[in-house]
Amino acid sequence: MSAPPAIVERGSAWDELLAALRARLSSATKLTEGELLGPKTTMRVGGPARVYAEPATEADLQVLLAESSARGLRVFMLGRGSNLLVPDEGVDGLVVSLAHAAWQTFEPRADGRVWAGAGLRLKNLCGLAAKAGLEGFEFMEGIPATVGGALRMNAGAMGGWTFDVVEEVHLLTLAGEKRVMRKAEMHVDYRHCAELATAVALGAFLRPKAHTDTAAVKLQIEEYAAKRQKSQPREPSAGCIFKNPPGTSAGRVIDECGLKGERVGGAEVSPVHANFIVNRGDATCADILELVRRLRVRVKAARGIDLEPEVMLFGRDWREVL
Numbered sequence: 181m182s183a184p185p186a187i188v189e190r191g192s193a194w195d196e197l198l199a200a201l202r203a204r205l206s207s208a209t210k211l212t213e214g215e216l217l218g219p220k221t222t223m224r225v226g227g228p229a230r231v232y233a234e235p236a237t238e239a240d241l242q243v244l245l246a247e248s249s250a251r252g253l254r255v256f257m258l259g260r261g262s263n264l265l266v267p268d269e270g271v272d273g274l275v276v277s278l279a280h281a282a283w284q285t286f287e288p289r290a291d292g293r294v295w296a297g298a299g300l301r302l303k304n305l306c307g308l309a310a311k312a313g314l315e316g317f318e319f320m321e322g323i324p325a326t327v328g329g330a331l332r333m334n335a336g337a338m339g340g341w342t343f344d345v346v347e348e349v350h351l352l353t354l355a356g357e358k359r360v361m362r363k364a365e366m367h368v369d370y371r372h373c374a375e376l377a378t379a380v381a382l383g384a385f386l387r388p389k390a391h392t393d394t395a396a397v398k399l400q401i402e403e404y405a406a407k408r409q410k411s412q413p414r415e416p417s418a419g420c421i422f423k424n425p426p427g428t429s430a431g432r433v434i435d436e437c438g439l440k441g442e443r444v445g446g447a448e449v450s451p452v453h454a455n456f457i458v459n460r461g462d463a464t465c466a467d468i469l470e471l472v473r474r475l476r477v478r479v480k481a482a483r484g485i486d487l488e489p490e491v492m493l494f495g496r497d498w499r500e501v502l
């Protein structure tokens with residue numbers, strides 16, 4: 181019999197953490213051990229979280245962060261799981277999701293700004309903005325993210341980036357301290373926001389481009405949705421697997437190397453879009469990692485390009501596996 185995965189062993193620090201959390205969290209906050217993460221991601225692979233929580237209030241989120249940080253235990257934020265690969269052995273940490281309704285607020289304010297909670301799905305943000313006749317968020321249509329994940333990744337599409345519409349981000353440090361940061365104070369780049377790599381976004385004040393009529397906003401959203409439907413696969417995926425290298429697109433390079441349809445187990449390079457690895461139904465994380473390694477080797481040999489993953493390896497560093 182093979183050794184049980186490390187995650188099953190119960191370190192005393194984890195037992196202490198669970199006892200402290202059970203004593204301090206409100207009953208509305210979900211707290212579990214061994215929660216399966218694969219079903220909470222769009223790629224649908226991967227094992228359990230050592231500890232998993234869905235805080236119902238900011239105070240409970242602060243407790244989760246402060247108690248973990250005091251014991252030196254690692255915390256990982258989970259958004260919609262649309263840019264994550266969860267390892268088959270799971271995540272040895274506290275995984276926190278802002279899935280509770282309390283984090284899904286969309287509040288237009290008198291000063292023209294909109295407050296968007298970090299747990300709000302971009303699809304709902306687009307729909308609510310259209311209903312309110314607010315223009316400027318249409319590019320987010322079809323990015324299957326939460327606001328928190330979109331801020332962390334500076335997600336973008338159709339020529340727009342998340343931080344184009346951000347004015348101010350409210351966040352908690354990993355020790356549970358509250359901060360408010362203006363966009364100008366933050367270090368934001370292609371698929372990256374440095375401050376949120378070590379903090380939890382609670383939500384953001386967004387600035388619409390203009391007030392207009394609902395029909396015009398909806399029309400633009402429909403145009404973008406149609407474009408996406410034509411160019412992206414329908415099977416489970418984590419979106420673009422690699423960042424675009426300077427001056428070209430990763431999908432084009434992979435396609436030119438003849439790698440569309442390349443397969444390891446249940447993981448396949450999509451014949452529709454070469455920068456998507458899709459789960460044909462029975463893929464494991466190990467299959468996907470092997471395919472990522474193969475693509476990198478073949479592209480490097482043929483074109484001299486080092487492809488860098490855009491997708492996050494949840495709870496681990498890509499450098500450990502590439």
Ligand SMILES: Cc1cc2nc3c(=O)[nH]c(=O)nc-3n(C[C@H](O)[C@H](O)[C@H](O)COP(=O)(O)OP(=O)(O)OC[C@H]3O[C@@H](n4cnc5c(N)ncnc54)[C@H](O)[C@@H]3O)c2cc1C
Pocket residue numbers: 222256257258259260261262263264278298322323324325326327328329330331332333334335336337376379380381382412417418419420492
């Ligand atoms: C079909 C498909 C299409 C896609 N199209 C696009 C696209 O057009 N453009 C694009 O940019 N991306 C695209 N993606 C990728 C993905 O949707 C984005 O990267 C998105 O921003 C991830 O958001 P999420 O809520 O799913 O975050 P997750 O995938 O859950 O997490 C991503 C990162 O954000 C962190 N995080 C999550 N919530 C918080 C928080 N509250 N505070 C701090 N950190 C947090 C996580 O720890 C992780 O590091 C696509 C993915 C799929 C599956």
